[in-house]
Each structure stands twice: as structure tokens, then as C-alpha cells.
Amino acid sequence: MAMTKSIPSTPSSVPKPHRHALSMVVSSWSKAGIRTKILLPLTLLMILSLIGSTVGFIISTNTTRNSILDRQLEEEARRFSASLALREKTVKESAQLIAGSPEVVDTLSKRYETNESDLDNLLTMDDRVVRAQERFRLDQILVFDATGQTRTNIAPSHLEPLSFTIQDALPCQTQSQIALIETELNQTDVHLLIGCAPVIGSMERTGTDELIGIVYTVQALNGILNDIKRDLELASTVSLHDQPEKLVTSASSENGQRLHQEPITIGETPLVATLLLNEQDINEIVGSGFRFMLISSGLTLLLLMAVAAWLAQGLTRPIVHLSAVAQAVAHGDLSRRANLNDEDEIGKLGGAFDQATTTITTLLDQQARTAGELQAILQSMTDGVLAVDLEQRIVMVNPAAAALLGQDQARLVGQHVSAIIIDDESVSAIGLQQIVKHIQTKLGNSQDEQAPEERISLGFRIVRLQSASTLGSGDRQTGAVMVLQDITEAVEADRSKSEFIAIASHELRTPLSGIKGFVDILQMSSNANFTADQQMFMDTIKRQTDNLVQLVNDLLETARLEQGIRTERRWVSLNGAIDEALHQVEHLATNRQIQINQFIEPDLPPVWIDPMHLQRILINIFSNGCKYVYHGGHVSIRAYELYDIRYLPSSPNGQPWSYKDERSVVIEVEDNGVGIRVEDQPNIFTRFFRSENPLSVEVGGTGLGLALTRELVHANKGQIGFRSEELKGSCFWVRLPAPTTDPVGTGSSTRATVV
Numbered sequence: 001m002a003m004t005k006s007i008p009s010t011p012s013s014v015p016k017p018h019r020h021a022l023s024m025v026v027s028s029w030s031k032a033g034i035r036t037k038i039l040l041p042l043t044l045l046m047i048l049s050l051i052g053s054t055v056g057f058i059i060s061t062n063t064t065r066n067s068i069l070d071r072q073l074e075e076e077a078r079r080f081s082a083s084l085a086l087r088e089k090t091v092k093e094s095a096q097l098i099a100g101s102p103e104v105v106d107t108l109s110k111r112y113e114t115n116e117s118d119l120d121n122l123l124t125m126d127d128r129v130v131r132a133q134e135r136f137r138l139d140q141i142l143v144f145d146a147t148g149q150t151r152t153n154i155a156p157s158h159l160e161p162l163s164f165t166i167q168d169a170l171p172c173q174t175q176s177q178i179a180l181i182e183t184e185l186n187q188t189d190v191h192l193l194i195g196c197a198p199v200i201g202s203m204e205r206t207g208t209d210e211l212i213g214i215v216y217t218v219q220a221l222n223g224i225l226n227d228i229k230r231d232l233e234l235a236s237t238v239s240l241h242d243q244p245e246k247l248v249t250s251a252s253s254e255n256g257q258r259l260h261q262e263p264i265t266i267g268e269t270p271l272v273a274t275l276l277l278n279e280q281d282i283n284e285i286v287g288s289g290f291r292f293m294l295i296s297s298g299l300t301l302l303l304l305m306a307v308a309a310w311l312a313q314g315l316t317r318p319i320v321h322l323s324a325v326a327q328a329v330a331h332g333d334l335s336r337r338a339n340l341n342d343e344d345e346i347g348k349l350g351g352a353f354d355q356a357t358t359t360i361t362t363l364l365d366q367q368a369r370t371a372g373e374l375q376a377i378l379q380s381m382t383d384g385v386l387a388v389d390l391e392q393r394i395v396m397v398n399p400a401a402a403a404l405l406g407q408d409q410a411r412l413v414g415q416h417v418s419a420i421i422i423d424d425e426s427v428s429a430i431g432l433q434q435i436v437k438h439i440q441t442k443l444g445n446s447q448d449e450q451a452p453e454e455r456i457s458l459g460f461r462i463v464r465l466q467s468a469s470t471l472g473s474g475d476r477q478t479g480a481v482m483v484l485q486d487i488t489e490a491v492e493a494d495r496s497k498s499e500f501i502a503i504a505s506h507e508l509r510t511p512l513s514g515i516k517g518f519v520d521i522l523q524m525s526s527n528a529n530f531t532a533d534q535q536m537f538m539d540t541i542k543r544q545t546d547n548l549v550q551l552v553n554d555l556l557e558t559a560r561l562e563q564g565i566r567t568e569r570r571w572v573s574l575n576g577a578i579d580e581a582l583h584q585v586e587h588l589a590t591n592r593q594i595q596i597n598q599f600i601e602p603d604l605p606p607v608w609i610d611p612m613h614l615q616r617i618l619i620n621i622f623s624n625g626c627k628y629v630y631h632g633g634h635v636s637i638r639a640y641e642l643y644d645i646r647y648l649p650s651s652p653n654g655q656p657w658s659y660k661d662e663r664s665v666v667i668e669v670e671d672n673g674v675g676i677r678v679e680d681q682p683n684i685f686t687r688f689f690r691s692e693n694p695l696s697v698e699v700g701g702t703g704l705g706l707a708l709t710r711e712l713v714h715a716n717k718g719q720i721g722f723r724s725e726e727l728k729g730s731c732f733w734v735r736l737p738a739p740t741t742d743p744v745g746t747g748s749s750t751r752a753t754v755v
């Protein structure tokens with residue numbers, strides 16, 4: 001025998017083909033239209049309910065059918081027995097009725113003669129008997145006279161011969177009776193239900209009541225049974241038998257027939273009535289009921305499906321329409337609208353969709369207009385604009401940028417940004433490389449909104465670069481945009497201006513020095529000969545000349561700085577420099593009766609600075625302290641070493657210390673003078689800016705001092721700042737590098753050459 005070895009499968013894992021089939025069903029279901037999605041489940045549900053009701057029908061029919069049938073069969077048997085008893089009563093009472101009728105008594109009281117009056121009597125009795133036969137639906141009525149002679153025999157011909165058999169079976173001399181007799185008629189056994197009643201009357205000759213005849217009413221049992229059976233509903237066969245030994249009183253099934261036996265008594269005869277129900281017939285009835293149910297359910301199913309299809313179509317029509325419109329809009333046809341008029345949810349959805357489409361159309365129009373305007377602005381701008389994406393591809397370049405880069409605008413778009421460098425040997429190659437580097441740096445650093453501007457040379461042109469990140473949704477960087485500003489003319493104009501200032505200042509300085517010298521000589525030599533007014537004029541001339549000299553010097557210094565500050569840094573002792581600067585401003589403090597308080601640490605480390613610059617810085621902030629304080633005011637000068645690396649403690653706007661060595665020295669000049677108005681504070685280091693205060697006219701000035709000072713501090717890698725409160729005073733501070741190692745690179749912090 002061939003053996004097959006079955007491999008046990010893992011119960012939890014679904015076999016692959018099943019999974020595949022399942023996924024196919026899921027995917028086809030997801031692709032199915034909404035009508036299918038409504039109708040298919042509905043149809044399945046209806047079919048399931050049809051199957052369910054059919055199965056239920058079969059089960060319930062099978063379980064209840066037999067008990068119902070048995071009960072009904074018992075009921076039928078009782079009805080049969082009652083009908084038979086009624087019939088028995090009718091047969092008996094009809095005999096009594098006829099026996100008591102005057103026509104019968106009258107006729108029988110006369111002796112039978114064949115004269116005319118007897119014939120009349122006889123006919124009258126026959127008439128009465130026939131009427132009784134019709135009324136009680138009897139098969140035969142027999143009337144015998146006292147002599148046993150048949151006076152009337154109303155019967156169908158086949159029963160006529162039975163008259164004496166009946167008389168013999170039931171003498172009925174004294175009282176009415178009822179009996180069932182069995183006799184043979186035409187070689188067939190017949191059962192007859194016979195009722196009889198004696199006729200009592202007085203014969204003409206005697207005049208006393210006596211038995212003058214007997215009336216027999218007869219009905220064939222077959223006829224009775226047929227009549228009763230017509231009234232029954234179920235039983236297919238009803239028969240009467242002699243009582244068996246054992247009765248089948250409760251219904252039972254036998255040879256495909258359900259049977260019930262009911263004991264009855266006719267006259268004195270005990271009998272049994274057997275009712276038989278052919279189950280085949282019942283099955284046919286049930287079967288036809290089942291067929292009827294199936295057909296009606298099928299028709300109902302079809303009707304329901306038609307109604308469901310009609311409803312589904314009505315419900316889904318707006319959805320299908322909306323879906324078609326949505327697809328058209330999604331493919332770019334923004335003119336389409338759903339225009340659903342219903343007030344239900346789908347109608348509202350359609351309305352919202354139309355509104356959204358209108359909004360999108362408006363926004364797109366606006367966007368197109370804005371984009372057009374932006375494009376026009378970019379095309380007509382004199383500044384160049386270059387935009388790149390995160391892959392460093394040029395996404396936009398305007399004509400001005402293309403012209404500055406010396407390239408064809410159309411060629412650049414879509415190229416890598418490095419494509420702007422065509423020729424490495426060209427004069428503008430370095431500048432172009434700087435542009436590429438600048439924008440690459442910006443792409444790698446999206447944090448600072450605007451990168452520091454940078455100046456580059458493109459051939460003979462000077463271009464200022466400034467770039468910013470472009471941000472997409474969620475502030476994600478999408479690229480960078482760079483503005484290239486041609487500042488060649490501006491730089492040239494600035495240079496010419498500086499040149500002019502330098503030349504003019506230089507030319508002014510010589511005559512001014514002469515005037516100043518002669519004024520000094522005049523004041524010294526002929527002091528005694530001047531009148532008071534003359535002396536006052538001389539003082540004014542000297543002061544104004546000093547101011548002019550200061551202005552010219554400042555202008556010259558500024559012009560020099562613009563050409564580039566040259567620093568000659570070395571180790572400088574700060575204590576010594578502070579003393580010297582204080583000495584320079586001493587006469588100013590004395591004239592204005594200013595008290596200078598010094599808080600200077602004795603062993604300040606040497607600073608690494610240009611000594612000339614240090615002097616200018618210190619004199620400027622010391623003299624400003626003395627200038628912008630009322631007569632008799634105070635100025636405090638502090639100098640200390642600072643290791644707090646990042647921020648200056650007294651600075652309101654903390655500025656990070658960018659110098660590579662952490663050690664520094666801070667000089668603070670604090671006064672209790674006029675202070676600086678808040679709105680003027682941002683401009684305090686701007687050239688020629690002078691804040692308005694009660695002392696600005698009295699003390700004079702050019703507004704160049706702090707601007708120069710800041711340039712010098714920065715040139716020497718230091719920091720400068722201030723804090724001030726109007727009418728309360730100001731504090732200017734300077735922080736200078738005091739490196740712990742030799743900045744020149746010898747590695748030693750030599751102080752041998754401190755000046």
C-alpha cells in the first residue's frame with residue numbers, strides 16, 4: 001500500500017496561496033465602486049437571510065409538524081365521533097317523528113283495503129314519509145302495519161329487498177331503538193344504521209291504543225362516513241371496525257401513514273373508528289408550502305434587490321458625480337463645480353468642495369499674479385539675484401546677476417553653482433570662487449538668517465554679496481538666495497571723498513598751525529597790552545582754532561583709517577599708559593573742576609597693542625568723561641584684569657570675547673554727567689554724530705572721537721561698549737587683549753620690550 005507522509009502545517013501561519021487570494025480580494029474590494037460596495041453586501045445579506053429562513057422553515061416544520069398533525073388527527077377523531085353520534089340520533093329520532101305523525105297513525109289505524117279511500121290514506125302517509133326522508137337525508141324508510149305487512153317502503157331500488165331483513169334484525173315492538181346491522185347485498189357486505197319506532201294508535205274496531213305498526217329509518221353507514229369525511233380536514237381514510245383487543249388511542253406513524261383510533265358505540269354495538277392520514281399527502285402539502293415559500297422569498301429578494309439598487313443609485317449618484325468633478329479638478333480643470341443642491345451631508349460636502357475649489361482658484365490667481373510681479377521685479381532689478389537649491393543647482397538667476405557673472409542667463413539655470421566659473425585663469429576667477437564658497441557656506445548653515453556680507457572683486461568691479469536661506473514648510477531649508485550688488489561706483493565715490501578729505505585736511509592743517517602758533521605768541525608776548533575785550537576775543541580765537549585743529553586732525557585720522565589701519569602692536573604697560581592719558585586730560589578736569597577717582601589695579605598685565613592707538617583710545621574716553629559732566633562732577637576710572645572669558649560684567653549687551661587668548665584687561669570710565677538719551681544710544685559710535693545734551697555746545701566736539709576710538713579698539717582685537725542713563729551718567733568701557741603667551745609665536749610671554 002502506498003504510504004503518503006503528511007507534513008504538519010503550522011496552525012498560525014496562513015498558507016501563501018490563501019494569503020495571495022485574500023490580498024487579491026482586498027485589493028479588488030478597495031477598487032470596487034461605491035454602488036458595488038453597497039449592493040454586494042446587501043445582496044449577500046438578503047441571500048443569507050433567505051437561506052436562514054429556509055433552513056429555519058425546514059427545521060421547524062420537521063420538529064413541529066408531527067406533533068401538530070397528531071393533535072389535529074385526535075381532534076378530527078373527536079369530531080368524527082360527535083358527527084356519527086349526531087347522525088345516530090337523527091336516524092333514531094326521525095323514526096320516532098314519523099311514527100308519531102298523524103298521517104302515519106291515521107293510515108295504520110285502518111285496515112288495508114284496496115278501495116279508493118284507503119289509497120288516499122296511503123298516499124298521504126307516503127307523502128309524509130318522503131318529506132321526512134328528504135329532510136333527514138335518509139336512505140330508506142319502511143313502515144309496517146301491525147300484521148307485519150309493508151305499508152310503505154321508500155328506498156332506492158337496491159335497498160328495497162332488505163325490508164324483511166331489517167324487520168327481522170330489529171323487532172321494535174315496545175320502544176324505539178337504534179342499531180347497526182351488517183348484511184349482504186349483491187354479494188357485498190353493507191352496514192346499515194337503523195332506527196325504529198313503534199306506531200301506537202287505536203284500530204277502528206277496538207278503540208283502544210295498541211301497537212298498530214313499526215317505522216324503520218335506514219341509512220347506509222358508507223354514506224354517513226362519506227358525509228362526515230367531507231366535513232373533516234385532514235384524515236384521508238376513515239373506517240369503522242369491531243373493537244380490537246388493543247386500541248391505538250394516541251396517534252402514531254405506521255408505513256408512512258399516521259393513524260388514530262377512537263372507540264365509539266352505535267346502538268348497543270361497540271366499534272372503533274380508525275382515521276388514517278397519508279404522510280405522503282402531508283409531505284406534498286408541506287413541499288408545496290416550501291416551494292411557495294421559496295418562490296415568494298425569491299420574488300421578495302428580487303424586489304428588495306431592485307429597491308436596494310434603486311436606492312443605492314439615488315444615494316450614490318451625487319457621490320459619483322462629486323468624485324468625477326474632484327478628479328477633473330485634481331487634473332487641473334479648476335472650472336468644474338459639483339453644484340449639488342441637496343441639503344444633506346453629501347450636498348454640504350459638495351458645497352464645501354466647490355468653495356474649496358473657488359478658494360484654490362483665487363489663491364492660484366493671486367499666486368500667479370504675485371509670481372509675475374516678482375518675476376518682473378527680479379528681471380528689472382539692478383542688483384543681481386541668484387537662487388540655488390539644496391543640491392547646489394541654480395534654480396533662478398536674473399539678468400543683472402548673469403551680467404555681473406559674465407554668463408548667459410538661460411545657460412546657468414539648472415546648472416551646478418560651480419558652473420559659474422568657466423575659466424580658472426580669468427581675472428574674475430577668484431571672485432567667482434568666492435561667490436561659490438559663499439553660497440555653499442550659506443547652504444551648509446541655515447541657522448543665521450542672513451550671512452555676513454562680503455565684498456569681492458569681479459575683474460574691475462567690486463561686488464557686495466549677501467545671502468539668506470530659503471525656507472519651506474516647517475522652516476526646513478530648501479536652498480539659498482544670494483544678492484550681488486555692484487558697489488563699484490559707490491566704492492569709487494567713497495574713495496574720492498576720503499581722498500578729498502585727506503587733501504583738504506592736510507592743506508588746512510598748515511595754515512591752521514600757523515594761526516594757532518601766532519595766537520599763542522600773541523597771547524604770551526603782549527598779554528599786558530590787551531584790553532579785556534581784546535583778551536576775550538583772543539581767547540575765543542584760540543579756542544576756535546584749537547577746535548578746528550582737533551577737527552582737522554580727526555578728519556585726517558579718519559581718512560587714514562579708511563585707507564586701512566596699520567597697527568604696530570607690542571607689549572605695552574597699561575598702568576603707564578593710563579597715567580600718561582590722565583596727564584593729558586588733567587587741564588580739562590582742572591578747568592571744569594572734575595574730580596577723578598582712580599581704581600586701578602597696581603600690577604595690570606601688559607597689553608598687546610599699538611601704543612599710539614592706546615593713547616588715542618584712553619584720551620578719548622577720559623576726555624569725554626570730563627566733558628559731559630557738569631562742573632564739580634565725578635569721574636571714576638577703573639582698570640582690572642578679566643578672566644571671565646565670555647562677557648564683560650558691566651556690559652548691558654553682553655558681547656562674546658572673540659580673541660583667542662582668554663585673558664584681557666578692562667578699563668571703565670564712569671561719570672555722573674548728562675548721560676545719553678535712549679534714542680541716541682544706537683548712533684553713538686557713528687561718525688559725526690553728536691547727541692543733544694545741555695553740555696554739547698559748551699564743551700564742543702566733532703562727533704568723530706568715539707567712531708575713531710571704536711575703529712582703533714577693533715583694529716587691536718579689543719571690544720568697546722557703554723551703558724548710560726539720561727541725566728544720571730554714563731560708563732564707557734574698553735576691553736583689551738592681554739595674552740598669556742607671545743602672540744608673535746615665540747611661545748614665551750616676554751615683556752622685555754614693554755613700553
Ligand code: ADP
Binds near residue numbers: 690692707730
Ligand atoms: P565729540 O567730539 O562730540 O565728543 P565723540 O565721538 O567723542 O564726539 O562723542 C560723540 C557723542 O557722544 C558726543 O557728542 C556726546 O553727545 C556723546 N558722549 C560721548 N561720551 C559721553 C559721555 N561720557 N557722557 C555723555 N555723552 C557722551
